[in-house]
Amino acid sequence: MSDESRRLATSSPGAAGAQGSAPVRPYTRAVTKRASTPLRSLLGQLALPLAGLLPLGPLGTAVPDPLIADTEFVRHPRARRYVLRLTRDGRPRVTVPRGGSLREAEAFLRRQAEWVARQRDRWRAAQAANQRSWALGGDIWFRGVRTPLRGRGEPGAVVDLGGRAVRVGPDGEVGAAVKRHLRALAARELPARTRELAAREQVPLSRVTVRDQRSRWGSCSPGGRISLNWRLVQMPPEVADYVIVHELMHVLVPNHSRRFWALVLRACPGAHGARRWIRRHGTELL
Numbered sequence: 001m002s003d004e005s006r007r008l009a010t011s012s013p014g015a016a017g018a019q020g021s022a023p024v025r026p027y028t029r030a031v032t033k034r035a036s037t038p039l040r041s042l043l044g045q046l047a048l049p050l051a052g053l054l055p056l057g058p059l060g061t062a063v064p065d066p067l068i069a070d071t072e073f074v075r076h077p078r079a080r081r082y083v084l085r086l087t088r089d090g091r092p093r094v095t096v097p098r099g100g101s102l103r104e105a106e107a108f109l110r111r112q113a114e115w116v117a118r119q120r121d122r123w124r125a126a127q128a129a130n131q132r133s134w135a136l137g138g139d140i141w142f143r144g145v146r147t148p149l150r151g152r153g154e155p156g157a158v159v160d161l162g163g164r165a166v167r168v169g170p171d172g173e174v175g176a177a178v179k180r181h182l183r184a185l186a187a188r189e190l191p192a193r194t195r196e197l198a199a200r201e202q203v204p205l206s207r208v209t210v211r212d213q214r215s216r217w218g219s220c221s222p223g224g225r226i227s228l229n230w231r232l233v234q235m236p237p238e239v240a241d242y243v244i245v246h247e248l249m250h251v252l253v254p255n256h257s258r259r260f261w262a263l264v265l266r267a268c269p270g271a272h273g274a275r276r277w278i279r280r281h282g283t284e285l286l
């Protein structure tokens, strides 16, 4: 994966598993809390069936806490702490570590209610801004430049994307038409660029696919298969190259060790700047 945001998602990155297993989560942040002692967690486990219910309401029915009802709780045997994050669809998710309990996870979540509210406000604002930018009169990132979308938003109309003509589909959706256009462009350009860089760096490569991933820029699976997010064509070319080099080097080194970063930096001296760009603007592409 080509993003370091997962470092924020847990205080112990080493426990997050093999490379590629943790998706990039640009909109999220995490708050962590140490898992309980074994005895406390055992009590928590026993109390599990009651968890999720608040004290009884006036009529004797349990009142569900909306925050808890809206939250996804996920057990993770390798997690060492409770981790709270907002998922891409704006819902809280709490990771429950080994030895942790649902009751503790809920108490942890309630203490972070303000953090969740703040993050959700930010998420909503970002969603709204994103919708405006993919509509006519808005502007989107294209090859690292904010590029306006001009034209008429009706079926068959032609939208001007920085000098490129994009035809609007029968649905009249400008944003969808531009995304289709960029995805087709990415499918033509990215595999070719990846093969070029693989040849230059002498990395064996079996297959490159371009996909519509919502949570990562790229990934590398065993056997040298690389998949890339079509949104790489929205990044400055040197940043897209960094993502490609990052995944290529995973063919050689399947982790984020020193050796891995040394290879990345040798092949892509601008890697630090590229990472900064992604940290700063990555969410604006999604």
Ligand SMILES: [Zn+2]
Residues within 6 Å of the ligand: 001, 002, 003, 019, 020, 246, 250, 256
């Ligand atoms: Zn990686």
